[in-house]
Amino acid sequence: MADRISSGALGKLAVSLRSSFWFLPGCIVLASIGLAVGLVTLDRQSGSGAGQRGEALWAVGADGARELMATIAGSMITVAGVVFSITIVALAQASTQYTSRVLRNFMRDRGNQVVLGVFLGVFAYCLCVMRTITGSEGEGFVPQVAVTSGLGLALVAVAFLVFFIHHVAASIQSGAIAHGIAADTLCTIDALFPDPLEGDDAVPAHEAGDGLHWHPVTASQMGYIERVDYEALLAFARERDVVVRMEASLGDFASPDLPIASIGTARAPGVGDLHRLAGMYAIDSYRTIEQDVAFGIRQLVDVALKALSPAINDSTTAVTSLDYLSLLLRRLAGRRVRPRPLRDAQGLRVLPAGPGFDRLLALAFDQILENAHGNTTVLLRLLRALDEVRGGTTSPARHRLLDARRAVVAEVARRTAPDSDARRRIEAQLAGAIAGDDTTGA
Structure with a gap:
């Protein structure tokens, strides 16, 4: 069970989190809540939240602080809605003008995720600070440092709004879209294919695993192969003293009716081994570019x-x-x-597949x-x-x-x-x- 989680499911989860619109904004919201709690605690311990106004430049009374936090919170959630609407319009425009396969590039864009997270984070911060303000003018507790910081965060959020408008306008241009796809694909090429070509890169006949009895391994679900844990395949083949041959490449469509791999061995493998090997493939409803060079080319x-x-x-x-x-x-x-075929001291272990x-x-x-x-x-x-x-x-x-x-x-x-x-x-x-x-x- 641990092997299946570490190879297939965790790789799929990592890709999903990176391209989600909720994970990074959620982390920013949690950090903002932590910042609010920390600053309010600092105010309590330092005594800067006393009821008297004092002579501080940004000091305000309880009613003024409460109104300020409420105004900022309302503005931030409104702007967050506008940001989300602009993002949806940009996604629809990209899908119509270019192709729906570039949508995940927008969703993976760190700039869009951070901007949405900043506005939601400031909103959550103001709510947390506002609930700690007690009393009215001249009495109660007013966390002056936290309130002043909230005002500063609002100004930062305004700067992020200006950045977001520019970023969206630039990112939907054809040159920017093609450049982003190519940059990601080049990184994948350098990671997967670092070796210069020497002669022919076809698999020699003596490395094809002939003479073994092959047992098919079908996919656990239908979808496209996103990732394959090659190290886990090699470890499995070494542990079971078998040869694993990939029947489907990265980006190919897989289903429970078609084999994605075969196990070459003299005796039939157990059902547990078949399920374990299938779990080393991350399969979902879409392709990703992390191990799939062909998908980058497909998008262009x-x-x-x-x-x-x-x-x-x-x-x-x-x-x-x-x-x-x-x-x-x-x-x-x-x-x-x-x-390249993967081998150990005992010989051939894994025959990878790829275009x-x-x-x-x-x-x-x-x-x-x-x-x-x-x-x-x-x-x-x-x-x-x-x-x-x-x-x-x-x-x-x-x-x-x-x-x-x-x-x-x-x-x-x-x-x-x-x-x-x-x-x-x-x-x-x-x-x-x-x-x-x-x-x-x-």
Whole structure:
């Protein structure tokens, strides 16, 4: 049970908490309540909350302090509602203009979460301080330090509101969306594929685990594979003296009817082992980018496809997506993409599954090509992108793959060119000339 929780469920929980709209704001609210309690306690111990007004610059009576805290609390909860409404509008705009798969990027945005948490936190702070104010003018307890701090927090919240308006306006632009997706994907590439390519990255035949009897392991639920605990897979295989072969990759759809892995052993594994192995996969209703490079590419492709649709018809956004796709594929071109088999002193233990470079290349460019017929600007950028990716590797096999893809793009570009000027620019690009400004995204 502990292994299942530590591998599958905890990984899924970590991803869910990071992309939730309640966890970080909830932590900020709790911290604000703690701050209120601490400052009120300080006031009681220092005697600064005595009923007399004193000569302090910000000292107020009980009625004034109570009214001030109530005003700030009411304003903060109102502004929090406005912030939430603006966020929902931004999410709807992004879903309509780009793709619904970028919504979790907005939900994961720390700026949005912090702003919402600040307003809710100040609201909770003022409520906690207000209930400690007793008596009326000249009598009772007024926590002067806590009240003054509440006023300061309100001013800080106003600054956060200005930041939020600017942040939302900037974050819904196509360039910012593509940049954020690419930055997350590059981090995943560097984490998962740190090794440079040496020869071919296909799994050798002698490492395929032949000669074993394979027992399928089905998923515990339906959904997309978010994460896989490779260390837990290796530990399981070593403990049971078996070979584990992944049948599904990160991002693939899983269901209780289809195997996600197989156990290679001479004797049939127990039901407990099957459930334990299935628990090492985190499965949910959506994909995440933490271990899934293909999902980052998928998002950029979806943005480009939405831009090329007749309803949007925004070639510049499509070119922007191709700019970042070219960067990602160039980084991948020089790396070993297929995960290496895991082994120990006794030999092969885990055969991971993952898309090869050919599959990622097809994912990045094929659908865009299908929707770019006659669009000279996008076709020229596709040709340039393939040339840029080709320059990122010295592998003859990948050069042949890229050359074949370039020939297909060239054939489509020549066949669908709308006029003689478009054909001239296409031939110039194929000849190696520098592309014009109309192939550059903004």
